[in-house]
Amino acid sequence: MYRCPTRWATQWMPPPSWRPCWWELSATPADQGVGLAEQARLANDALAEQATEGQFVTGLLVRFDLASATAGIVNAGHPPPLRLRAGRVEQVRLEADRPFGLQPGRGYRVQALPLEVGDRLMFVTDGMLERDAARMNIAGILTAGMNMHAREAVQHLTQEVLQASGGQLRDDATALCLDWHGGLPRDRDATSGANR
Secondary structure, eight states: OOOOOOOOTTOOOOOTTHHHHHHHHHHHHHHTTOOHHHHHHHHHHHHHHHOOTTOOBOEEEEEEETTTTEEEEEEESOOOOEEEETTEEEEOOOOOBOOBTSSTTOOOOOEEEEOOTTOEEEEEOGGGTSGGGGGSOHHHHHHHTTTSOHHHHHHHHHHHHHHHTTTOOSSOOOEEEEEOOOSSOOOOOOSSSOOO
């Protein structure tokens, strides 16, 4: 998964030199056994050193614990994910900490999200929820796509957002879908896409 700061309050796009830095920050600490809260603090501090007043990045850092079927989530001022469970869509209840880059040296909370087999999590940026997209019935769209492969569900949602905006997005609009199968590895029966 590619992670990069793309949403700034001033609509300033970080220089290309930041992108490798952000990738390094988001990939390396986990490889070294650094916890999620510490990864968030490191990312915040690095961005705060470079940002000017009013610049920030929202984001979610997520770590899935396969054994306990729980996701640990740091919410840095970002829209929480949507969860489709047993045919019902709900916004996951997460407390939001401040966005990355506003103030160095501050900590972030890791919040637990218990998962159940069959859960679908849709992570979206605010561009998928605001402005023209705010008129959409996102719960209806996700429910209508509940039997689609995760990739197709993202494409379906994205097409609906593009249609609602008349093809003219005024903000970033990004989605990531995760289907939680949990438990031991097993065969998957899909009507399209991969079977495993």
